[in-house]
Amino acid sequence: MQRPLILVTNDDGITAPGIRNLVEFMNEIGEVVVVAPNSPQSGKGHAITINSTLTFEEINLEGPQKDYSLSGTPVDCVKFALDKILTRKPDIVVSGINHGANSSINVIYSGTMSAAVEAGVEGLQAIGFSLLDFSWDADFKEAKTHIQDIVRKVLANPIPKGIVLNVNIPKLKSSEIKGIRVCKQAHAKWEESFDERINPHGKKYYWLTGYFNNMDTSENADEVALSEGYISIVPVKFDLTAYEYLDQLKGIME
Template sequence: MANEEMEKEGPIILITNDDSIAAPGIKALVEAVEGLGRVVVVAPDKPQSGMGHAITIGHPLRLQKSFIIPGVEAYTCTGTPVDCVKLAVDKILHRKPDICLSGINHGANHSINVIYSGTMSAAMEAAIESIPSAGFSILDYSMEADFTAAKIYIRKIAGMMLTTKLDKHLLLNVNFPALPPDLIKGIKICRQAYAKYEEDFLERKDPHGKDYYWLTGEFVNFDEGTDTDVWALANDYVSLVPVQFDLTNYELKKKLESSWSL
């Protein structure tokens, strides 16, 4: 597409998630950015929580047009959230969107959750492809979650992403407390807390007497800092963490270069 045609078309906003196209959160995300550009939704046809950055390589992927969100160009994909982003760019848009937004996830994606999250991995895939992106989550697992406040802040953030010249690999992890707008104190730009799940596997037997295991666990915060996403959310702020996909530990790299004889 020529540059003149792209400018005339306006910005393209790609929307995806990991809770499936039927989840209330993705409809709320579409509503949050209505009017900011051409919205195109490509989302999994079934829940894909905890898929991380998985891609489908062992069987074919299928795309199907969806009319579940009235008035919005939408497609379902049989693959993972990352598959959705790859197919959207290559087979639907035939160009890179201006921004990619993922969510709104039902449940927290703060601290270590960013590693496992399909929501954030979809946004990360876009950032890898030089598409500024953000993943949004609310600390409420209910399908009846109130997204009123989230939509207000998403519109602000998306507007800034579309009007501010930022790094093409921009990747934001945004979490919302489950509160009405008047009780949220604002946005805190944070670092990722050192917190994790202390996991346990419940051992049970199925009706045939065979053992199976059910993953459970308790979220434990080891980080007492007041500049973390966990702290911000516990104190009624929206947390915004700039994330990167370069996992290199540069400080350790320098130490190893000077101390190891290899």
């Protein structure tokens, strides 16, 4: 039997420890091809490159996988891999491991999750993985068995078309992780505050800063599950239609 073909991408760039760990974990499950950005792409959301051009390089990194770096966004990587690099359809696309959370509303800003969504749009099985640790030297090894377990479960039980998975992992030792909780996206938002500075020429400039405000205490909200020591898995749709509001809106607009 052919081993599953696994496409790996991310938004922190092809040399980030998060993706190198994910590649190592996936090499034990299938044949791995990596197509990932050649530079960090955090916060790029579902951006695509349409007003400039793309280049790619095959690079040699440790391990049996093939590695390609692309001068684009995470979504570009998925599109480019499918059109120009892979010779057959991947059995699954995994994105990450992101350095930092992509829980709740972060799903819409996240390059990691946008790559997974793009794979879903292409009709593929897809999962985004994020660890709740922003540091470059975060310990991804503690998540290894959990990540492998989730990928194997998805390969054995395909997710319906139109849905991809958003997996967030608490910053805990493997033995301290209490298990997996299937969750909804918590109702939360960033409270922005732009930090004003003056440049050497006297002109004001701004850094985007802020704090995360979770307003959701439901047991099955991803933020709550994570705070209680569980891995959260949110099934994410990319049909954004608010079906429950269609009839009322017809009454107002038509």
